[in-house]
Amino acid sequence: MIVGYGQISLEENALMLFREMLLENVSPDNFTMSSVISSCAILDLLGEGQAMHGKTMHMGVDGDLLVSSALIDIYSKCGEITDAWVVFNRMPVxxxxxxxxxxxxxxxxxxxxxxxxxxxxxxxxxxxxxxxxxxxxxxxxxxxxxxxxxxxxxxxxxxxxxxxxxxxx
The missing domain is CATH 1.25.40 (Serine Threonine Protein Phosphatase 5, Tetratricopeptide repeat)
Incomplete structure (x- = not known):
């Protein structure tokens, strides 16, 4: 549902559902994380995006292709191009x-x-x-x-x- 909300430009709903998911102790996967990070990028929520970056590192999916591309996107859109470059350089593939x-x-x-x-x-x-x-x-x-x-x-x-x-x- 989170990915679906993002695909139909309901980013706020995606983030709200993500928060509910965490409250219910449901673990997100790389697809969910990349979608949430993309929603943060569209909404210009750098702080939220940085928090999601930390979560992906904790989960061990920060090197995932989808997650990394979403991180590059949010950092670029928010003017943090050096952080985008760091993510890009660390990508295994x-x-x-x-x-x-x-x-x-x-x-x-x-x-x-x-x-x-x-x-x-x-x-x-x-x-x-x-x-x-x-x-x-x-x-x-x-x-x-x-x-x-x-x-x-x-x-x-x-x-x-x-x-x-x-x-x-």
């Missing part, structure tokens, strides 16, 4: 979603050079970028005032990566 979250987080926080460097590292490791990857990289180009670089990245979407640019780009 990273998916393209993890990379995207970090690249977009850097772009959102004006850390354009870090966004570019992370994108280049992603390519070096042969991780195939997705549309969201380019939204982050192109956003970083806009923030940095690097129109030429943005144009090259935009061209690479189709020419190098064989993808079709979308309106988001």
């Amino acid at each position: 990273k998916s393209v979603v993890s990379w995207n979250s970090m690249i977009v987080g850097y772009a959102q926080n004006g850390r354009d050079l870090e966004a570019f460097a992370l994108y280049e590292e992603m390519l070096r490791l042969e991780i195939k970028p997705e549309n969201v990857t380019f939204v982050g990289v192109l956003s970083a180009c806009i923030h940095a005032g690097l129109a030429d670089k943005g144009g090259r990245y935009f061209q690479s979407i189709k020419e190098i990566h064989g993808m079709t640019p979308t309106l988001d780009h």
Whole structure:
């Protein structure tokens, strides 16, 4: 139910149900924790998110792919990009979603050079970028005032990566 509330934009309800769940001594799993952290991110509740991070560490699921991606997201959205980077670095396994979250987080926080460097590292490791990857990289180009670089990245979407640019780009 908590995940469902989050999926239909009822984050407050998700958090309320989570608190009730804890009062009833029901143990959350990684899916529940990632959903609760995502709800905290949407509601801009950094303190709650940090508490959830501590809970995931206590549970031993802080390295879980879903949980880590949600933590990167909340820290990025709340301007705590260094904390997002720490979570990213500690991930035992990273998916393209993890990379995207970090690249977009850097772009959102004006850390354009870090966004570019992370994108280049992603390519070096042969991780195939997705549309969201380019939204982050192109956003970083806009923030940095690097129109030429943005144009090259935009061209690479189709020419190098064989993808079709979308309106988001």
